[in-house]
Amino acid sequence: MGMEALEMASEPSAVASEGAPRNDDIGVDTRLELFRLQVEIRDCEKRAYDLFLQNMIKGTSHLSLGQEAVAAGFGVAMRKGDKSFCTYRGHAHTLARGAPMEGMLGELMLRDIGLMRGKGGSMHLTSVEHGVMGSYAIIGAHLPIACGSAWRAQYLGEKDVSVCFFGDGTTNIGAFHEALNFAAVWKLPVVFVCENNLYMEYTPIGEVTAVKHPAADRAAAYGLERILIDGNDADAVYRAAQAALTKAREGGGPSLIECLTYRHSGHSRADPAKYRPPGELEEWMKRDPLIVYRQRLKDFGVADEKIQEIAAESKRKVEQATAACKASPPAPVELLTADVFADGGWAWRN
Amino acid sequence: MGMEALEMASEPSAVASEGAPRNDDIGVDTRLELFRLQVEIRDCEKRAYDLFLQNMIKGTSHLSLGQEAVAAGFGVAMRKGDKSFCTYRGHAHTLARGAPMEGMLGELMLRDIGLMRGKGGSMHLTSVEHGVMGSYAIIGAHLPIACGSAWRAQYLGEKDVSVCFFGDGTTNIGAFHEALNFAAVWKLPVVFVCENNLYMEYTPIGEVTAVKHPAADRAAAYGLERILIDGNDADAVYRAAQAALTKAREGGGPSLIECLTYRHSGHSRADPAKYRPPGELEEWMKRDPLIVYRQRLKDFGVADEKIQEIAAESKRKVEQATAACKASPPAPVELLTADVFADGGWAWRN
């Protein structure tokens, strides 16, 4: 289904594509922010890749290389106070909410500087301060949890929206179904964002799914609108995010958005992604979100120097963050039994 | 949503309704069989009700009064060798496959004569000999299990079909979703039969479901045809069953059929069903499947005597079964630890 989906993605009638510049409803400042985030995520993910090649990242790691536009589009559209619920593939979404790069990278390196001081690891990035309400590594589990956060907002009359990111493969697990129905019935201010990157771990999503578009083709089963967008175009993502966030904030209930995209690397550090048909990656590389977006900026008349400046600044940030992480020790061993319970300890007996 | 659904049910364009007699594609013998089964189920369910009023049925009990047409329609359409997977509300479906009445009633009474000699109880009726592959009391659990049975048939090239019965409320649990997608992707010979009786236990299904027709409106999410039928008309059920069974047997894959119906009594023996809006029951009683079907037989020229004869024979059967059950002792206490494992025992240690 790889190439097919690619065609879909570039077919304007099926997908809200952003081929040609149109009315600049987005504006140059926002566009620069969208670009900055994508560049920083890209650079930081590449650094993560380098670091585990150097064996400085233990455990596992799931990169979003190629999927930066989704995290960036939402990151820019979301307000302070909005809540993100991410997966193990959550580095990008965590950075996109403004969490410090050294906190993210440091957690991958399981150092004291990490967002959770190494206790959670790469699959559970959390930065409550930045609205990142956890990253979840059991497929589908966070969809109902995001509903709960949205229920709280609804009940207390708070105006934040909960946004839940997940992959195509996640649409086939029970929790997806329960959460979507629940959110729709209770009209909760939650946005479900399916990043369809064509694969679960190694198996193409088309081989294990009854419909072509695993999220969009199921929206109607929850009384929701079918939304299928080009996930490699940050403008398309930003617009869809804005619409869904506004709808949710105004009491209009949940949305389910399927973003067509592709991961450039393997599923996790262990995966060379040999299962991909020849040529597929190359085709998608042509639509690399950063290529798309550099062109977009040019189309809108942004000067090359500005673009270079952002790129350079990103590299500096990554270097700084890396240095800070390398300088950070492992967390003190007292943390082993800390924070099991709210009293800070782990006592299960007297 | 009660009355609305009722309107749907009698609206020919929305539902494959059987208001007027047409070509007798079904034939008189089959019709008599459909009638016989409905009458026997009705009489037997009423007897179960009497028996628990007399405190001869311990534990719980879930009657299908008012829903007999579904069990009968499928019971007649299914072949020997086809497999039924039922719920706690499975008395009707068990009888419809030919399991002995005293086995069913006896299990409700937890006597030695019961289908499982009282070990399972009313919620787990099983008669493998008659293709009843268990009744399941955890909502949704049996949908994937029915898939497994269908997978076995597909793998071994056996021609039986697995039929899985469940209620409207069951469509909101995760296992429903997983099973439907799984069955569709693997093109399994399985038929999913949703008996929409408008309520989960006490809560109207419309209050907790994002779509109007909890099964039919979700068929498309699994690439399946939308099938919504009048579940109080045994002919409609029989025809839909035939079509789905044939499709499955010929390798056409699964079907999902939503049958509109209504339970005349409460959810279980403990429930007086006070939550129903006034008049709802009365409206549905007019469309009692037995009233519908007696009229149908008359429309097709079946003599009154024949109808009376079947009714009388049913009463006799129920009396006989009741007497046999009352005469049956409780099972011997050795059964307590029997059949945990295949060796007949329960040894977890040496």
Add this chain to the structure above:
Amino acid sequence: MAELTYRDAVARGIAQEMQRDRNVVMIGEDIGKAGGVFKATVGLYEQFGPLRVRDTPISEQAILGAAMGAAMTGLRPIAEIMFADFLAVCFDYVANEMSKMRYMTNGQLGCPLVIRTGNGGGVRFGAQHSQSIENWTMMIPGVKVVAPSSPVDVIGLMAAAVRDPDPVIFHEHKALYATKGEVPDGEIVDTLGTAKILRAGSDCTLVALALMVPRALEAATALKRDHGIDAEVIDVRSLVPLDTRTILGSVAKTGRLFTVEENPRLCGWGAEIASIVADEAFWDLDGPIVRITTPHIPLPAADHLEDLALPSAARIVEKVSRVMNG
């Protein structure tokens, strides 16, 4: 002071907390208008309205997930999982999510919520609706676990559970709902992690939970009367935190330990307690530690078989007297 059923104590305990704190909200299947299938939440919908007592679809994962998400962001939800057996369909939230959230996030997030659930047998509901599953939750680090045996404990432990900043699994025993007990007027707040010595005794210690507590007490009376054995009876009440001090203190005095467990034997809470005592109170012991449990089998529906399966007062008496007398 009033006499109250265990069932009504549940509603009273919840009402007490909902009155105190508007962040306390309830979700579950048929808990609202219908008052719950065990009628343990009758009146709460009327008193606190549909926004605080919400009926859900049959979606146990959504129930626990939503409770968790709400708890993480400021509410104090009480979620009902109708029968404890159904925790199996949403076990991920207990085993992997709410229990690990605080630890994994280095304390950034917590889950102050209560899961109420109808636990235990004796009601002829068969294998999938009768289990005692306290050990399913006790074995998971990061959750607290209680199982009251009397109306007053229901109220006090419910209050403690709702006020606790961590997830608490609250096991209500189905066969106790209709039982009655004296309950003082006014606010009742108990303490998690405290066992109660319900009967002092000098010859042996019987440790019991929930439905097994009245049976152990009945057995203790018979043991004294018919066998001259003076048993101390401890109601564990809280499995996590576990009041090992009370248990070890009792064993230090009596020298003999019996557990009375409704769970099927393997890895029951009694095994954990036995292992603690066999380590820390070994030199206090005057003889073997004996566990009285449901045999390691699924539960039968038939009344006479179910009665045989669960430990009865008679079985406790028989076992304790036989062991104690040689």
Add this chain to the structure above:
Amino acid sequence: MAELTYRDAVARGIAQEMQRDRNVVMIGEDIGKAGGVFKATVGLYEQFGPLRVRDTPISEQAILGAAMGAAMTGLRPIAEIMFADFLAVCFDYVANEMSKMRYMTNGQLGCPLVIRTGNGGGVRFGAQHSQSIENWTMMIPGVKVVAPSSPVDVIGLMAAAVRDPDPVIFHEHKALYATKGEVPDGEIVDTLGTAKILRAGSDCTLVALALMVPRALEAATALKRDHGIDAEVIDVRSLVPLDTRTILGSVAKTGRLFTVEENPRLCGWGAEIASIVADEAFWDLDGPIVRITTPHIPLPAADHLEDLALPSAARIVEKVSRVMNG
């Protein structure tokens, strides 16, 4: 005789059974073309084809449900649940369905199936991918539970599990996949319910499972060398059925019992064994029963913290020597 990894032993054991019986089929996520995320099923897709080695959607309930339905009607499925932690999302099938089917139906239906799952820690995967969850399954009546520690046991117990007429949960240890061992040529079939004494000793008994087995053995060597303590090491291998005879026999000889458990403490398998010994071998005991376990906490991701959490050979030595000498 050949040297084989634990990982390759899984594939060899399965292949042996699939060759023997065409009713043996496999399902799971990414097990086919990809050879499994742990590469434990490499080559099976190629050898037995897509109809016998089938990739599934991410639908663990469908995986276990389908395995069960197929088993009930004639197949012998082997289902993979990738990480043992994920049993929580399909726990209903273990706890309420496959385990109770035979009993509830009075023997009419059985579930001859195997659930393979990647269990255990030591691989820095964090709290949701590292748990030792043998007790989640051991506590459920009606399932059998094994956890091999060596390649030859993997093959033999896999064969026994596949041939067994009841559901067997087969815990593969993630941290053992890369370890190697000698394996004889030809068919290997082992017996469920048999423990193995891997090291004879006279001073105390160390009972261990899976990854804890090599550590207990290493500890025993050090205990002898550095402390003069002669420990007997038993690999439990099978939790249900449990070979209590071997364990009780050993304790009768040594008089001292230590369990070495990777699971977080509460209700671990060691508690059950401790409770059996504290009852049936009480008079054989020369001192307390001591459990060496992971503390009752979720697992941290950081390597230095995870290493501290799981029992190490050093910790075993330290604990056993301290207890034995004082």
